[in-house]
């Protein structure tokens with residue numbers, strides 16, 4: 001039991017308390033100078049001071065916005081572009097909470113987030129959320145007013161991009177044409193005829209209408225922004241203006257942040273408007289695609305046509321992929 005009362009502090013106690021008080025005082029004087037820097041009058045007793053103190057300490061928060069997909073449509077480009085904004089902070093790598101690690105709980109998820117100041121947007125991108133059946137329900141359980149972003153691109157190009165990524169890891173992979181089409185003997189007396197293999201993941205993932213229906217069962221259309229992967233390449237500033245508006249951000253990312261790098265064949269970034277540090281996405285983004293037989297391309301276009309139309313109808317946007 002501690003036998004000392006508050007009047008009986010020994011020298012050690014006194015020293016410790018003195019140091020604590022000095023520390024508190026120093027911290028407060030820091031806020032004081034910060035407050036005056038922001039043009040605010042400092043008064044310990046005011047609510048303003050308490051709010052200011054809270055706002056100046058970055059803390060980890062659950063995301064306010066998520067890039068939920070779609071794989072190989074330009075999700076990394078979108079995240080890198082958004083990172084140019086001072087009011088956006090994003091987790092660096094894909095967190096996979098709503099598909100793989102949901103059992104770890106929201107505290108685990110929060111811990112993966114970067115610390116943010118009040119008013120800054122916390123984000124992460126995991127493209128597999130788009131096709132994870134339980135993701136809409138789980139995301140809704142976290143925050144039903146979260147903002148969702150999905151990049152979409154011509155499903156034929158997306159499939160080739162997906163295949164190119166796999167082939168870069170497995171050079172022995174059969175040709176795209178041999179995987180995208182399968183022989184079918186369906187139909188009385190017909191010669192074997194090749195049809196699109198709708199079960200092959202690179203093909204299946206381009207049927208955007210199905211996952212969209214699932215997300216729209218949980219979230220209103222106004223909570224989901226569909227971003228054109230083509231426009232993100234051809235006119236990144238215009239597409240980023242839409243994104244910033246949707247997220248309620250000041251339009252800070254503009255034409256001044258982009259330049260077209262002809263070697264890369266894609267837009268690259270200036271980290272600030274002053275055009276100081278140019279930066280392109282890594283080698284695994286913007287790969288050269290193999291030449292694909294035009295008959296296969298045509299078959300795929302025909303295959304996707306009704307799905308694309310359904311997607312345009314549901315989303316209210318004609319992406320012009322036909």
Ligand code: A3P
Nearest residue numbers: 072073074075076077161266267281285286287
């Ligand atoms: P390719 O590498 O097949 O060309 P994701 O980040 O979702 O995996 O998407 C990758 C795709 O983003 C790339 O596919 C590329 O076409 C596209 N992309 C869009 N903007 C880009 C940019 N500024 N730099 C590189 N790739 C970009």
